[in-house]
Amino acid sequence: MSKQTPNRPKAATAAQPERRKVSTLWVIIGVVAVVVVIAAVIAIVASGGDSAKTAAGIEQTRPVTVSGTPLPQFESTTDDTAIGNVVPTLTGASFDGTPITVQPGKPTMVVFLAHWCPHCQREVPVLTQWAADGGVPKGMDVIGVATGTTPDRPNYPPSDWLEREKFPFPVMADSSDYAAANAYGLSAFPYFVVFDSSGKLVTRASGELDPTTLTTMLQTVT
Amino acid sequence: MSTDAVQLFTALLALATLAATVVFLPVAIRARRGHDSEIVRAVVEYRSLICALIAGGSMAGSLYFSEVAHYVPCTLCWYQRIAMYSLAIIAITATIRRETPTPYFIVLASIGAIISLYHWLLERFPSIDTGACSSAVPCTLVWFEKFGFVTLPFMALVGFVAILTVCVAPPKEVA
Numbered sequence: 001m002s003k004q005t006p007n008r009p010k011a012a013t014a015a016q017p018e019r020r021k022v023s024t025l026w027v028i029i030g031v032v033a034v035v036v037v038i039a040a041v042i043a044i045v046a047s048g049g050d051s052a053k054t055a056a057g058i059e060q061t062r063p064v065t066v067s068g069t070p071l072p073q074f075e076s077t078t079d080d081t082a083i084g085n086v087v088p089t090l091t092g093a094s095f096d097g098t099p100i101t102v103q104p105g106k107p108t109m110v111v112f113l114a115h116w117c118p119h120c121q122r123e124v125p126v127l128t129q130w131a132a133d134g135g136v137p138k139g140m141d142v143i144g145v146a147t148g149t150t151p152d153r154p155n156y157p158p159s160d161w162l163e164r165e166k167f168p169f170p171v172m173a174d175s176s177d178y179a180a181a182n183a184y185g186l187s188a189f190p191y192f193v194v195f196d197s198s199g200k201l202v203t204r205a206s207g208e209l210d211p212t213t214l215t216t217m218l219q220t221v222t
Numbered sequence: 223m224s225t226d227a228v229q230l231f232t233a234l235l236a237l238a239t240l241a242a243t244v245v246f247l248p249v250a251i252r253a254r255r256g257h258d259s260e261i262v263r264a265v266v267e268y269r270s271l272i273c274a275l276i277a278g279g280s281m282a283g284s285l286y287f288s289e290v291a292h293y294v295p296c297t298l299c300w301y302q303r304i305a306m307y308s309l310a311i312i313a314i315t316a317t318i319r320r321e322t323p324t325p326y327f328i329v330l331a332s333i334g335a336i337i338s339l340y341h342w343l344l345e346r347f348p349s350i351d352t353g354a355c356s357s358a359v360p361c362t363l364v365w366f367e368k369f370g371f372v373t374l375p376f377m378a379l380v381g382f383v384a385i386l387t388v389c390v391a392p393p394k395e396v397a
Contacts, residue, residue, distance in 0.1 A: 119348055208354070
């Protein structure tokens with residue numbers, strides 16, 4: 001009688017699930033690797049160049065000179081202790097270098113906008129339509145200030161964005177250290193500052209405003 | 223690789239993960255009801271490894287965008303990071319130690335998924351928040367968007383949901 005060697009078949013049987021486990025592991029790793037490689041190839045091929053170019057002479061930030069006492073930081077429209085204060089004068093320029101001054105002399109609403117802020121992106125078409133519908137009171141100036149400008153952030157550059165939206169008001173490009181925004185006490189975007197012809201602050205507001213609120217806000221300003 | 227290429231790369235990975243999740247979920251649910259499945263056995267066997275790949279990949283992507291691309295994380299981003307980074311560390315450790323701490327995966331991924339979903343909705347509908355952007359880093363800020371809906375919180379949401387789906391598969395002894 002020949003001797004049986006029962007260990008060998010048993011060992012072979014036990015090794016099978018182990019081998020299967022190893023092969024399953026390699027299948028998982030292989031599938032992940034293939035997906036990663038395909039995604040990388042598509043990403044590299046599809047994202048070649050094509051960076052946005054801005055016309056010559058256009059600058060997204062410009063120096064701004066502030067004269068007068070800065071307004072305290074805005075907290076709330078209802079309990080704004082700054083109402084009645086004379087706003088500081090801002091001397092700067094638009095994206096293309098055209099001089100712009102924000103100063104007493106006419107009732108004025110200054111709108112501070114950031115290109116990356118979704119609420120500003122939604123407010124700009126509202127303001128554009130409001131102006132087209134004749135919402136701006138007679139004798140009132142509306143001036144935009146493009147501030148918070150950061151090349152790393154979305155929807156850059158602001159000059160292209162506001163041109164694309166056909167923003168109807170003159171826009172001052174704030175300085176890289178946001179001198180205009182700081183002088184007017186900006187704490188959130190979009191930010192509205194309204195002053196009368198003597199330069200006294202009438203009201204401030206932040207956040208999206210609808211046309212009715214805008215018109216109501218400006219009704220009593222002289 | 224440019225930042226734009228990395229954005230597209232991570233978005234494609236997120237979509238691939240989402241597709242795999244959508245395909246796997248019904249199979250995992252069927253397996254829980256007693257229908258044996260080869261793929262579910264494999265996923266259950268390597269649950270910690272799969273979670274480590276998803277959470278580790280998400281963590282690497284998040285670190286790239288904050289440290290290399292300089293996208294400053296907002297408050298909700300930080301909350302998601304707490305969940306995802308913890309998941310990555312636990313899953314990698316569990317893979318090395320050949321453990322499967324499924325309850326930890328489920329708790330962290332659930333918390334992360336809820337925050338990601340809210341953050342993504344906030345990006346879609348900014349008015350559900352305060353209606354204004356803070357001058358620092360508002361949570362409504364969309365750093366980039368691919369295919370019209372894939373943003374950073376969306377990718378995090380896919381990661382959390384994928385981990386939860388992997389955890390839906392029956393526990394080892396049942397599979």
